[in-house]
Amino acid sequence: MDIIILTPASPGSKAGNRATAERWQMLLEQVGHKVSIVTEYNGETCDLFLALHAWRSHTAVRLFREIWPEKPLLVALTGTDVYRHQHEFPEQTLYSMQVADVLIGLHDQVANDIPEGLRSKVITLFQSAEKPAELSLKGSKESLYFDVCVIGHLRDEKDSLRAAMAARLLPTNSRIRVSCAGKPHNERWDMLAKQELQQNPRFRWLGELEKNAIAQLMADSELLVMSSVMEGGANVVSEACRAGLPIIASNISGNVGLLGEDYAGYYPVGDTQALVEVLKRAENDSEFVEFLREQVEQLASRFTPEEERESLEQALSLAMRRSPRNIL
Template identity: 40%
Template sequence: MSFIKPSLCIVTPALADANNGNWQTARRWARLLAGHYAVRLARQWPDGPSPHDGTDMLLALHARRSAASVAAWAATHPQRPLVVALTGTDLYRDIASDAQAQRSLALAQRLIVLQELGPQNLPEAFRDKCRVVFQSASTRRLLSKTTAHLRALAVGHLRAEKSPDTLWAAARLLRPDEGILIDHIGAALSPDMAEAARQTAHECPHYRWLGGLPHASARARIQRAHVLVHPSTMEGGAHVVMEAVLSGTPVLASDIDGNVGMLGRDYGGYFPVGDAAALADGLRQLRRGLNGSAGPLASLQAQCESRAALFAPEAERRSLLNLLAELR
């Protein structure tokens, strides 16, 4: 007897042209679920001429940006499964004040957050229907790296939530002769951000802005770096943090819930949000310990390794399948 896969539409406000975390998440979930569901990706629902299509389930990324799709699905198919994944700014900003985002929470039968501290930011009434789904990626082998200098890497489009100004300020606090090189990957989302990056590169020869790069190139650079710097002010669960962990590359991260929920409360590589001096000092400590097998870099690497199993593709697939099975 042949098995007819249920039809699942994943609505994501960002498709391939955005090259951001939402797109990476949507594409990966489609791939992980393809053996069990007939999956299609869409920017909105309905994505055809009629809302009365044969779609069995809807999974929408972002409570506010996908709110119209969520509302349309709930009105047209009130008995069919509806899942909303909170991916960042919706969890830590929108649901506090945006009526459409709040309505998405109420309409969904299940909610997804991407790290273990996410549920505590939801209104208490919605926590029982929330599930944590850690993101995943392939494991990369640990590369041998030079001890002549420390190569730090930041990855993220240049926008306020990623706090690139913290990285730029830290670069200015570091002297060019300290042996700390900073590469910065990410497209500028405003002319002001582009100009600030260029000005920093002009004033700081140890800082390079590489602009937006394809995902494969960014991942390869994460693997080659000594440390990933992630200074965000707001994160739902950053894809690049997980990719660094799976590449054997430790992380220096702002101490926000979105990072702590990925790396664990006891992780030793946090600095206060917006504190460029603390970030610069953290980089200096890692630079001084490059030549030692038991230094701070090795300690952070071991801590990251202890979290790696959380980000395995099979773990993510199992979490998604278990959640969807609850609704069938």
């Protein structure tokens, strides 16, 4: 098929939605589809249209549906769509969700968090990550630190400095160091990160890193902290599972929907003191860390490119069957 993928993130952006669009393009081209990624849509013809973001892409979704009412339309739901925009901008967000033939959810609790009448449209797709190459792994040399990483753009939705706040409250003999990799979303987050650097000796801000440097940071770390207050299904969780890196995660739907109800590494979202206690346990209880490692390694198989490609093909096939031209 000739497929158009719409993403608001421009070429060269390190935003998660750009990475998702480019990965989906690669996976779909592997099975013979022709895929174009666009940031604006002006009515061009295609066999199938896939929009990332219900709210941000609603103008393009409306145009596509008006010009090509019979053609299959998929909308991939982001965390802000599900946990913010459907409530703040219900007309635009719910329009995209209602006219889509298929909604792609990036964790398995998305259907619980949207209107009941739309739940039957959801197909769950776990974002994949490549298994990392062998790197200079943690433990290969004695370290002064128990390294904890936080990976992702610095913004409110990520609660990006929660681990740094927790590190301030650790006992003086703790070896925990928090390394934060990500670009600040705005001037406020730039200021907050710089202030944390000045005031918190347990904190490093590494800025925005390239893919290889992220892989090395994971290899050098004992834990990843995923502190978000809202998530649509973060790809960094997939990456950590594939790397065998234990995760400490806030107990939001977007994390539980990836890691499962029985995962042992949750803490109450936004609760700094609870995160302190989990970090203290991790530093002092190697069996706990190894149990988390076993859990993420067991989950790794759901985050392979082969599984993601199969889910994409299922979503496309379902959209083709549900599109108006096949219903009439």
